[in-house]
Amino acid sequence: MTQKVLMKGNEAIAEAAIRAGCRFFFGYPITPQNELLEYMARNLPKVDGVFLQSESEIGAINMVMGAACTGARVMTSSSGPGISLKQEGISYIAGSELPAVIVNIMRTGPGLGGIAPTQSDYYQAAKGGGHGDYRLMVLAPSSVQEMADLMFLAFDKADEYRNPVMVLGDGVLGQMMEPVILPEPKEGNAVEKAWATTGKGNNPESKLITSLYIKPEEAEKFCEHLAAKYRTMAEKDTRWESYRAEDAEIITVAYGTAARLCMAAVDMARDKGIRAGLIRPITLFPFPSAPIYAAAEKGARFLTVELSTGQMVDDVRLAVNGKSTVGFYGRSGGMVPDPRDILSQIEQIESEKTGTTAATEGGAA
Structure with missing residues (x-):
């Protein structure tokens, strides 16, 4: 029998991520999303997951990239200024075609801004934010229930497209409490990932993961490949x-x-x-x-x-x-x-x- 539980939006995201199979979380505190980190710190080890508060947002996103290379379900979260620091790493993750989930609980800006809720990170999220021809799939929940539901979708679509997915909330959604029916748990590594770098002995098909293409002809071909992937996203996965x-x-x-x-x-x-x-x-x-x-x-x-x-x-x-x-x-x-x-x-x-x-x-x- 399904039961509703009263949860903060930040906590619902964290619990849903764990139930979606996330087993690695790397992040750094910043309001108004700190409850998400706190929840992960308490509960991810209970399912043999790894929580690590990194030395900085830059460190966190590079740890995300490392875990993503192994095919694990991995995520990070932050707010606007922290996401800004992660932008180079996000571009590298997209350019390496790695699945990862990034949560942004928006605060005021520009600059350091404040902890109050805004939606001023739309350009940063929906237009790439970092360097190069890349895009993120960006999901925008409007309730605590949807914050939980979209975490499952975020991890599934990250795996399907081998592309980072951002869940974009704000301080109201992150801090408010609403009744939530939590999705049933599932294992995150059920999907076979032949590309994952798990070592030649364990996975003979694994290859070098890179975003570096020196020859212009190769670089153009790769950018066209990414553009085709984003067109497929638009055809199959536009939601409103x-x-x-x-x-x-x-x-x-x-x-x-x-x-x-x-x-x-x-x-x-x-x-x-x-x-x-x-x-x-x-x-x-x-x-x-x-x-x-x-x-x-x-x-x-x-x-x-x-x-x-x-x-x-x-x-x-x-x-x-x-x-x-x-x-x-x-x-x-x-x-x-x-x-x-x-x-x-x-x-x-x-x-x-x-x-x-x-x-x-x-x-x-």
């Missing part, structure tokens, strides 16, 4: 959720905590007779451009809502491709809007439509 968007004339686009706020605002707008809806990206890369474009073709207008000064809004505008208008509403620095603030933005868009209609009718008359 629609909420009351089927007949919506105004569609909010938001992820994570902002999406929760938008759902409440959409309900309030519907109560006032405004046909509002929500499209929530679950994968930030690959980005769900198709449903946004389809809604734009039907005449919907858009409001992108973020806990930042505007980053994902660029991808929404690209997805709309000039077919409609894209507004933006954001709060930054750790300020979180009330759903009524978002409702006001929806009402403003609705009033602009009414005003345009009235002007057209008046001119025609």
